[in-house]
Amino acid sequence: MSAAPPARRLYIKTYGCQMNVYDSERMADVLAPLGYAMSDRPDDAALAVLNPCHIRDQATEKVYSELGQIRLMKLARAEAGEVMTVAVAGCVAQAEGEEIMRRQPAVDLVVGPQAYHQLPELIARTHRARGESLACDFEPQAKFDALPARRPSGVTAFLTVQEGCDKFCTFCVVPYTRGAEWSRPAADIETEARGLAERGVREVTLLGQNVNAYDGAEGGLAGLVRRLAAIPGLDRIRYTTSHPRDMDDALIAAHGEVEALMPYLHLPVQSGSDRILRAMNRGHGAKSYLALVERIRAARPDLALSSDFIVGFPGEREEDFEATLDLIRAVGFAGAFSFKYSPRPGTPAAAMPGQVPEDVKSERLARLQALLETQQRAFNAAQAGKVLPVLFEKSGRYPGQIIGRSPYLQAVYLEAPDRLIGQIVAVEINRAGPNSLVGARVLETA
Template identity: 60%
Template sequence: MTETPKKLFIKTYGCQMNVYDSDRMADALAPHGYQPTQVMEEADLVVLNTCHIREKASEKVFSELGRLRELREEARAAGGPGFMIGVAGCVAQAEGDEIVRRAKGSVDLVFGPQSYHRLPELIKRAHNGATIVETDFPTEDKFEHLPAASREVTLARGLTAFLTVQEGCDKFCSFCVVPYTRGAEVSRPLEQVLAEAHNLAAAGVRDLTLLGQNVNAYHGLDTSGRTVGLGELCRRLADIEGLARIRYTTSHPLDMTDELLAAHRDVPALMPYLHMPVQSGSDRILAAMNRRHTRADYMRVIERIMAVRPDMAMSGDFIVGFPGETDADFEETLSIAREVNYASAYTFKYSTRPGTPGATMDDQVPEAKKTERLQRLNDQMTGQMRAFGQSVVGRVLPVLIEKKGRMPGQVGGRSPYLQAVHMEGPERLIGTIQPVEILAAGNNSISGKIVTVAEPKSVSVIESQVAMAQA
């Protein structure tokens, strides 16, 4: 039974998994009368879905909570009820009690990533006046208790979607809080993932990104109890009608199996764009980070990837200024970035995360040195990203048309490499994949022209058209 309509505002920080989690929170609350709003002041419930990876993450949350408290007091002073305030995500999981202590009177709900399926129940309990803290790791599978989004809601979210298939991490890198905030590695059952993917495709999703802290460590069970890896999962997803593109993030080099590599070779829907963090190019720093691989190990994985998919574009993560990092260590990071020739990268200065081994290591790098190194790495990566953009000029790429363009008669889409593409074309092409000749590349996007309009067809047919256009 649908309750009286209420407004829900969610502010999402951090990674794609948090974006997915925010959508699922909204899905969980929809049957209870909550409708999303983009205007915080008109909300009945405001949720901060937090990330603990970034520097000073918890302080940013406390600052936002102070602002929310002022807004709520202003609303109440004007005679309104104000809104409930919830803190979700990894900061909530790691620092729930501290949030309640420091933001006393400001927060009604504090709950971790494993508890958002219980959000309707937590809200009811919070209405009784007590601050609710729910940061245990429950034994039940939260995904079994979450309702699917309606077709209308999925359509409104667009042609691309995220789908969490794996959570948690068993790697325990010395800089990372994920094992403590998301828990041990857990993979969703195969049929549960396929069912959600079928629902997304039936509602118009064409490009699906599989999510996990170590997504290529996926080991879900099928109905017979057999363990299924990410490679087989991608093959099964590629059979879903309407689903044209499959991606996954974030991967770990230790989990790049032969089965997954074979899927990259055999499955056209599996896009030639792979995010695989390395963090540092120095073996000494990799060991201190507890990455469990050397530079040579990582490069061997890259060689295996390129052997099966020569057109693969790589993306990576880098941390500069890890404790003990010398100038020579940093030069090794610059050199591996050049050697791999990344098409894009996420770069960060090391910041201590309470409770992680890195936080107590000696020889912390001065902040000014970290800033200088980050600037040098960013300058190099900017050049590499521009070069990659220029490398597709003159090629014909299959482009998924996603939306109307900014200019009349223009449409926008995405290349297989996640580049934004602008071109002239009718709006009726939205949702289709078209062969597009790339004419120019800018800093953040590329532009081109549709070679021949292709009516909706299978991915293999579209790729054949692209190949003929390039011949």
């Protein structure tokens, strides 16, 4: 009996958001039937895929730096008589495909976020015509119809329900790289979620560029959440990323009524200045955001919030920045992502007057992050002495330790046997750090 051929090695490096993480997982699923097995290093890979985010200029430049290193590996492999295929995927591929090929000839193909289901065909074409660079994109419907069944590797999973964006914030490239808003049919999502639950997944995070704009089910995202909450074994549901303009009454009510919907909401605001919010084309003001937060907390008093902030947007004055700090103090966030504004080619904000000097942006970002970190530490510290339901996901860094997540996405460390992995456990919290919690003892297993 002949031995099975050795597996081709596949290296995927993911940058950026949860959507990219999901896309990378699905690329691995698509390529598995071709004999590709994952590798954590590019130098032994037959196929190296970079899947970057296009939101921040720094992330894009990291891709070109990484490609420079992979080019050297590809040349070394060629000298040894081995073939290495290099692909760039995601929003950067969609927005800068020609530029990628011009700047880095080692790239064999670029594939947009709606086209990775075609990777087997594209790779085959590249192998047949070595040296021909290929770029491709397709409609999202075709992509989801073509993807194979999920192969989850843990007890949590991402689940894309919506793609694209119609909001056209002036700083953002997503409408140009991901296209118009589109929602997957609820029946398809429910089928995928049931399959995940049958394979041991207990928590799903519903993904979308504007996930609460989802309209593929009766009742929108709230209706979808209620359908998924009825699936046996699926005990926790999260969703990200939300837009304040799409946070409707039904979804707010679901936070108070659906036990499986976790009390942690990522609700980007970007700025606390109405003048800057108008320039960003956000479609909401600071007062309306604060009123929305008040309504959500009335429905679910224990809900914690995280958000996104951009400092140094064109035209931002000191009083605008102070308004952002005032909003942060008024809300009290459990976590946040914050960035200096970076111009993205082709977006309206890149051509706006009043670009803020880099040193001013850096100074403001440091002040904003100091306030946010203080709030995050205070929120974590407030968990000490409480009993929290924790979904344990994996073994810890040393024998006898396991790691899970609280309802608020905090990492929780506990000395306990591995048999609790995959279980939701009531844990008494005895200590809080800046980014994690430590459990004292197990009180109950769900």
